[in-house]
Structures are given as C-alpha cells and as structure tokens.
Amino acid sequence: MKVFKKWNKSLWTGVVFSLVAVAYLIGSYSIGPSAKRFGIFGAAFMPRLYGAVLLLCAVIQLVVGIRQYRKEKDKEIPEPTEAEKKEKLLNARNVAVGFVLIFLYMLSMKTLGFVISSAIFLFCLCNLLLPKTKDRKKAQLGIVLLAVLLPTLSYLFFKNVVYMALPAGPIFHGVI
Amino acid sequence: MLESLALGVRSVCTPVGLLITLLGTVVGIIFGAVPGLSATTAIVLCLPLTYKMSSINGMALLISLFIGGISGGLVSAILTRIPGTPSSVATTWDGYPMTQKGQGVKALGIGICASFFGTLFSIIVLIFAAPSLARVAIQFGAYEYFAVAVFSITMMATLSEKSMSKGLISGLMGCIFATVGMDPAGSQKRFTLGIRSMMSGFNILPVLVGLFAVCEIITYIEKARNAKGFEVIDVDLKGVKGMGFTWKEFWGQKWNLLRSAVIGCIIGILPGIGASTSNVMAYTVAKKSSKHPEAFGTGIIDGIVASEAANNASIGGAMVPLLALGIPGDSVTALLLGGLTLKGISAGPLLFTEHVDLVYSIFIAMILASVFMLVIEFYGLRIFAKLLGLPKYYMLPAIFLFCVIGAYGVHNNIFDVWTVLVFGAVGFLFTKLDIPASPFILGFIIGPLAEENLRRGLMLSKGSFLPFLQSPLALVFFGLALISVVASTVSHRKRIKAQKQSNG
Structure with a gap:
C-alpha cells in the first residue's frame, strides 16, 4: 500500500485505462460475425480500433507516469499530520x-x-x-x-x- | 430570408413564446451567476419541461437558458472573483480588481453591454453562415461526413490543456461507450451484456447528467462538511444605479469589442472548444494588442470587454455547426441536440429545408433572449447578487432531483436513472485523474457518426480508401484535421517548454 502512495495521476491513468482497453479489446472478440458485404469492416472493426488507440494512449500515460515516479521517488514527502x-x-x-x-x-x-x-x-x-x-x-x-x-x-x-x-x-x- | 425571419417572429412572438423566453433567460442568468452551476445544469434541469411543449417553444426555452447562463457568469466573477461559469474566468482578472476599487457597478455595466454585443454579433453571423454552410453540407456524402468526424475527433486533444493523451483517452472513452447497443451499419449486438435496455445504447441525456451534474454533486459532497470555501457569499451593492460608464468609454472599446466578438465566434464554430476557451484567448489577444498591457489585471474595462464579448459570441458560433451539420461543439450544444432529438428532429442540413420555421424561430429566440438578458441584468443586479448567498446544501440536492426526473423522462425507464449513476462515477474518476470530461461528450456523439460513415463509405468504394481522398470537401476537412493536430502538438510542446523554464 505504501508504494501506491507515491503513484502519480499519470501512472494511475495509465494503469486504469490499460486495463479498460484490454478488457474492451477482449470483449470485442465476443461480437458476432457481420454480413459478408462488410468485409473486414464489420461490427467489431471500430471497437478494435478504439481499443487499440486507447491502449496506446494509456501506455503513453504509463511511460509519462513512470518517468515522473522515478524523478520523485527519492524526494522526501512530508508525512501528513x-x-x-x-x-x-x-x-x-x-x-x-x-x-x-x-x-x-x-x-x-x-x-x-x-x-x-x-x-x-x-x-x-x-x-x-x-x-x-x-x-x-x-x-x-x-x-x-x-x-x-x-x-x-x-x-x-x-x-x-x-x-x-x-x-x-x-x-x-x-x-x- | 426575410420571409423566413418573419415566420420565426410569428412563431416565437406569441404570449407563451415570449414568456418562455423571458423565464428561460432569468433562470439561465441565475444558474450562470451561482458558482458551481452553469448553463449545462440549467438545460439539463429544464429538458423534462420541454417534453410537452411544441418544438419551437421547447427550443426557445433551451436557447434562452444557454444565453442567460453564459452571460450570468459575469455577476459572481466581478463581485466575488469566483467565476459563475468557466466562460467567465478571464472576467475575474479585471472585474474583481475594479470591484475592489469601488467600480463594481461600472464593471458589471460594461460586462453586460459587451455580452449583449457579443451575442448579437454572433447571431448575425449565425443567420448568414448557417444556411450557407447547410447548402454546402447538403451535398455531403459518407466520405465528407467521415472527414468532418475526423476533424472533430482531432479537436478532442486540444480540449485537454494539461495533457493531449488524457484528452484523447476521454474522447475515446466516449467513442467506446457509444459502441454499446446495436452497431449503426449492420445492426449487430455489441457489449449489451445480455441486458435488454442496453440494446439501444446509452441515451445522451443521462450520460450528460451523470458526467456533469452528479460528478459536480459528488465533488461537492467530498469537501462540503470540512471546507470553509463553501460559505455563502455576501455582496454589498449599496447605491447601485445605471450602468456606471460613459458612452465615450464604450466607444473607445469598439475595436476590442469587435475583435473579441470575432475571436469568440470563430472559436465557437470550431467543434470541441467554446466559451471557456474563447474568453481567455480574447483577453490574451486584447492584452497583446493594447498600448498599455501592463494595466491588464489591475482593473480596467478592456479586459472585461474582451472576455465577455468573446464568451457570448461563442454562443452563435457554436450554433453554426450544430444547426448546419448536426455536430455539437460542446456540452451545451450537445444538450440542445438532445432537446431536438427528443422532439424527433435531427439537426443537420435537412433542418434548413424540412423545418425552416424552427430554424428561424431559434434565431429570433436568440435575439429576444439577448435583449431580455440586457434588460434583466440592467434592472436585476441587486437580486442576482443576493442569489449568490443561496446555500448549496439546499440547491444541489434539489437540482439532483430534477436531473433524475429528466433522465427518467427520456424513456420512462429506471435504466436511464442507473445510467446517471454509472456516468457520475465515470465523471468522478475523470476528475480525480485530471481527465477533462468535454472530449468524452464529443467522442460519444461523433464516434457513431464516424463509424457509420466510414463503413458506409467503404461499402460504396468496395473497401478502397482512395475515394475518401478524392472528394475536395473531404480533403478540406482532412487538411483542417491535420492542421489542428500539428497546431495543438506545437502549442503543447511550447507550453511544456515554458513550464520547464519557469521551474528552472
């Protein structure tokens, strides 16, 4: 629990939305097959695209958060009263x-x-x-x-x- | 056009229509004046009242709430340094110092007049620009609409001041929640979790209520019992009379007024950014082009004129893409779109051919509301100042109750009320993680539009992307999207660099 105290908002955002993106991408595989006329652009196409871009953004936030965490790791944070x-x-x-x-x-x-x-x-x-x-x-x-x-x-x-x-x-x- | 305007006058200028517009403006000003409440809250609250009204009266009510709500923010911004709405942030910078110098009445007077001018200017632009844009937009097909959607999506990133990726995350979450239900092109079930009510997806109204109103209440609950900042505000307005400034002073602001109104109007037209950005931008431009920039922030009328003319000019600007393309620029216009949808009317180019009376009634209602705003704010300063003292522990629960009624009234269904809670939680998570909520709404509305048109376009082109780039109109919007991405990346980098330099 003490580790989480030093987590910054970017790190939290990265972790939370990486999980959301992965869950959403997995969920997109449960969408039934679309009519043949749609080809690869069926009902699952956009959810997979959104999921992939969300994962990318979440990873960017993770990287930003980890960098910030490393910078602030050794900083002395005063104990709250x-x-x-x-x-x-x-x-x-x-x-x-x-x-x-x-x-x-x-x-x-x-x-x-x-x-x-x-x-x-x-x-x-x-x-x-x-x-x-x-x-x-x-x-x-x-x-x-x-x-x-x-x-x-x-x-x-x-x-x-x-x-x-x-x-x-x-x-x-x-x-x- | 004159004939259509006359039709609008006949439709709105009925005793009921005038009364609705007047009441809407008063309620809007009150919501704008009380910190923490906004035009969005006022519209959410009053949407259920429009269910049984005619579409013209319903839209007149919503429009007058919008105009009153944006303008009302100046009262608390000037008198207490707390902006009633985000669109009045820059008003506080010179407004409150003027109050401290004993020139509060003058500041309010000039702010009211600048608001009136800004609104009127933008309505004129709207009256001429929207029909022309609609005439072009009527030729839009799947390729062009997809390009417009891409352009709107790129604006998501610019909505997040602190982090572009957080803005995108918010927008993508909006797109993701919009995929729940039947897919728009092939009617395939997606993410319904076996719940029948989720087959038609989430309705925009409960989503907005949850994301903004519930989140606001929960944020207030968090601090309400401990913080001292929520005490009622007491304002002394002894000896308040007239507008407090001379005609010469006002005439001296003509270029500032015009420039700020143009800035506000342009920013309002761009999807995703509205009055909350335009007031700060107009203030910055006014300061940069002033002969005495050092006086800004010390209490001069130039700053108030710039901020108030710009934020009110964004109203007419934001209505241009809403009416002509069916694309809302911000949360308030998204609600107006919701109001139209509740009446079974779809905004977009066809509105100008199928519902001419409604379109021109909206224009007339806007003009009427801005005149009412001027008169009401002129004579009602004392009363509005008193309203700042209303305790929040009565107001917020009452507002929440009406939000629940509004959400329930969409389909007379408890599912929509649960949706409010879910999106309230999402909104609160966003607040905690510093993620802006506005791109979410943009994604929620634009996502299905992008998907439908991309898939329709690809079906027409048999899977080829080339026709998307061969349409001149689509190319214009793709170009604008590219410019938007580059511009926001450059400005973001500049901001980070400046931050690093200031931190040493």
Whole structure:
C-alpha cells in the first residue's frame, strides 16, 4: 500500500485505462460475425480500433507516469499530520456515503415510489452536505420542508402538467 | 430570408413564446451567476419541461437558458472573483480588481453591454453562415461526413490543456461507450451484456447528467462538511444605479469589442472548444494588442470587454455547426441536440429545408433572449447578487432531483436513472485523474457518426480508401484535421517548454 502512495495521476491513468482497453479489446472478440458485404469492416472493426488507440494512449500515460515516479521517488514527502489524515479519511467517507445514498435512492424508487424515496434521499443528502459550521438543529426545519414539498410538488407538476408519470410506488399508487 | 425571419417572429412572438423566453433567460442568468452551476445544469434541469411543449417553444426555452447562463457568469466573477461559469474566468482578472476599487457597478455595466454585443454579433453571423454552410453540407456524402468526424475527433486533444493523451483517452472513452447497443451499419449486438435496455445504447441525456451534474454533486459532497470555501457569499451593492460608464468609454472599446466578438465566434464554430476557451484567448489577444498591457489585471474595462464579448459570441458560433451539420461543439450544444432529438428532429442540413420555421424561430429566440438578458441584468443586479448567498446544501440536492426526473423522462425507464449513476462515477474518476470530461461528450456523439460513415463509405468504394481522398470537401476537412493536430502538438510542446523554464 505504501508504494501506491507515491503513484502519480499519470501512472494511475495509465494503469486504469490499460486495463479498460484490454478488457474492451477482449470483449470485442465476443461480437458476432457481420454480413459478408462488410468485409473486414464489420461490427467489431471500430471497437478494435478504439481499443487499440486507447491502449496506446494509456501506455503513453504509463511511460509519462513512470518517468515522473522515478524523478520523485527519492524526494522526501512530508508525512501528513493527524488532522490532514483525518480530513482525507472523512472526505473519502463522504464520497462513499454519497454514492451509496444515490445507489439506494435509485434502488428504492420503483418499490417506494418517487415521492417517498426522494423525500428520504433529499433529507439524507441535505444533511450530508450541511457544513459542520452550521447550526444543525436550526437547519432541520428547512431540510424537512424541502424533502417533503419538493418531491410532492414535482410529482404533481410532472403528472398533471407535463403528463409524465413518475414511479408512484405501491403505497402511493392512486393516492396522489 | 426575410420571409423566413418573419415566420420565426410569428412563431416565437406569441404570449407563451415570449414568456418562455423571458423565464428561460432569468433562470439561465441565475444558474450562470451561482458558482458551481452553469448553463449545462440549467438545460439539463429544464429538458423534462420541454417534453410537452411544441418544438419551437421547447427550443426557445433551451436557447434562452444557454444565453442567460453564459452571460450570468459575469455577476459572481466581478463581485466575488469566483467565476459563475468557466466562460467567465478571464472576467475575474479585471472585474474583481475594479470591484475592489469601488467600480463594481461600472464593471458589471460594461460586462453586460459587451455580452449583449457579443451575442448579437454572433447571431448575425449565425443567420448568414448557417444556411450557407447547410447548402454546402447538403451535398455531403459518407466520405465528407467521415472527414468532418475526423476533424472533430482531432479537436478532442486540444480540449485537454494539461495533457493531449488524457484528452484523447476521454474522447475515446466516449467513442467506446457509444459502441454499446446495436452497431449503426449492420445492426449487430455489441457489449449489451445480455441486458435488454442496453440494446439501444446509452441515451445522451443521462450520460450528460451523470458526467456533469452528479460528478459536480459528488465533488461537492467530498469537501462540503470540512471546507470553509463553501460559505455563502455576501455582496454589498449599496447605491447601485445605471450602468456606471460613459458612452465615450464604450466607444473607445469598439475595436476590442469587435475583435473579441470575432475571436469568440470563430472559436465557437470550431467543434470541441467554446466559451471557456474563447474568453481567455480574447483577453490574451486584447492584452497583446493594447498600448498599455501592463494595466491588464489591475482593473480596467478592456479586459472585461474582451472576455465577455468573446464568451457570448461563442454562443452563435457554436450554433453554426450544430444547426448546419448536426455536430455539437460542446456540452451545451450537445444538450440542445438532445432537446431536438427528443422532439424527433435531427439537426443537420435537412433542418434548413424540412423545418425552416424552427430554424428561424431559434434565431429570433436568440435575439429576444439577448435583449431580455440586457434588460434583466440592467434592472436585476441587486437580486442576482443576493442569489449568490443561496446555500448549496439546499440547491444541489434539489437540482439532483430534477436531473433524475429528466433522465427518467427520456424513456420512462429506471435504466436511464442507473445510467446517471454509472456516468457520475465515470465523471468522478475523470476528475480525480485530471481527465477533462468535454472530449468524452464529443467522442460519444461523433464516434457513431464516424463509424457509420466510414463503413458506409467503404461499402460504396468496395473497401478502397482512395475515394475518401478524392472528394475536395473531404480533403478540406482532412487538411483542417491535420492542421489542428500539428497546431495543438506545437502549442503543447511550447507550453511544456515554458513550464520547464519557469521551474528552472
């Protein structure tokens, strides 16, 4: 793990996109055969071309990254302070919580319906975004109002004005 | 042409049309003014509203959001030194020093007028250039369209300021995601992973929402609870009246204004680069050709005029390839293309023969929106300044909700909502690795166009590449592509050299 700490962005880009390119190229071999009239320019032609060029670009990034890594290998990087470490960890945790929230929201939309799932999601996301410096208790009223009113009003607006049916869910089906 | 323009006036100047354009401009200015939001976010948010509108009213709304969004960026750029949109970066360099000197009103006034002039200039260019280009483009076949696509793809590299290969990686990823679904020439299934919804590929709207809006929210979440930079902005505008500058001062900027508008317009026409590049470029040119370059950055109106005239002139410029060739130059025009597609209309040369009323209504809506922009910004400075204080922890979740509605509304399908999450993750990965997102969109749109026309062309020529080089029009675009590659390589090397020299 300590090795990764010294990896620069170019090195990461090279590694990540080399893997993507290889996986994509392998995937392109699962494309079925095209009609004879296409010759070698069948359905797999462009994916293979894109995959090859992506691999080339990723290798360029790898080379750039390795050169930079060698230059900076012996450089002394000051150890982050406890506060910096804590902040970094907290930021990473926030991102993970954000993605999990969005994932759960999308997962629950069909089951709970748009209004309920959105209200829960908005409440959680607003609280996640609320800066530490703010008076949390004072902000709750605004957050609850936003979480309840916005999804309900948007549901009604899109259903009755735009005629776009958002998922009602079994609980609210036929109610609003 | 006059007849067609009159048709456009009749279509847009209805009570509903005027109200939509007015509201669109107001919302656009608000989104442009609030840092972190942009014209792209405003359009993403309002796309679902266009579902039930007529195509003319729908496009009038999107166009006015575009114009308002680009112009609104100057408010926060001048008052707080935080550019509301990337297209107002250069405005901060002289705008904020003027505010510090107590000349904030003058800076805003000159910025608003320069924005208005830039937009109007580019609309005139658009009205004359787009139909002519469409007349040429109507003769385009597979060879020519492939050449145009190659030229557009070469612009991907120029979009990445730091690294050309990162720009290409982003663009290629766009092309790669566009290959999911049925192949455009032979209807063969590709990378569908056995999922039925993936047979028709990814829709552009959820891709854009994920890549820009979700990524923006996640990036904000990352720092929101710890950083101090997200506090609300308080702006004092006591005694704000009028535009704050004299006619003589404005007349003194005529050449700067015209030059910057021309730069903005040309840059807007080129696929891949838009207002975010043109404002910096026009500022640099204005500084180089000025008699007092040392005064730039200290708070002079020349810098604001250059930046604002150029970024707004890019609007009309970006609309030229969109309407005439069906090629979007940036993420905003890609969304406008999405808006047209949602209405079952394909942009391109045929638009000028099959939907003349729509094309000229777009022109009229653009003129109207720029007039509204001038009036609204003139009278509404106080209100827009107040909007800078809206807390993000209310705004971003609300915006996300509308983004989800927009994505769901494309096919009334949860799959599109999942697509938003996937591309949000892709966008966040790009941000972490310093990879620009704009080339991705270009690749996503141009990729299928290139593939379809290359394969169609090769079928026509029975596998020979020679006819691609025998078409004069195709040769012009291949030549432009070559120039673009050489120019961006040279400028990239120069930049690296300059960086090395400055690092000692």
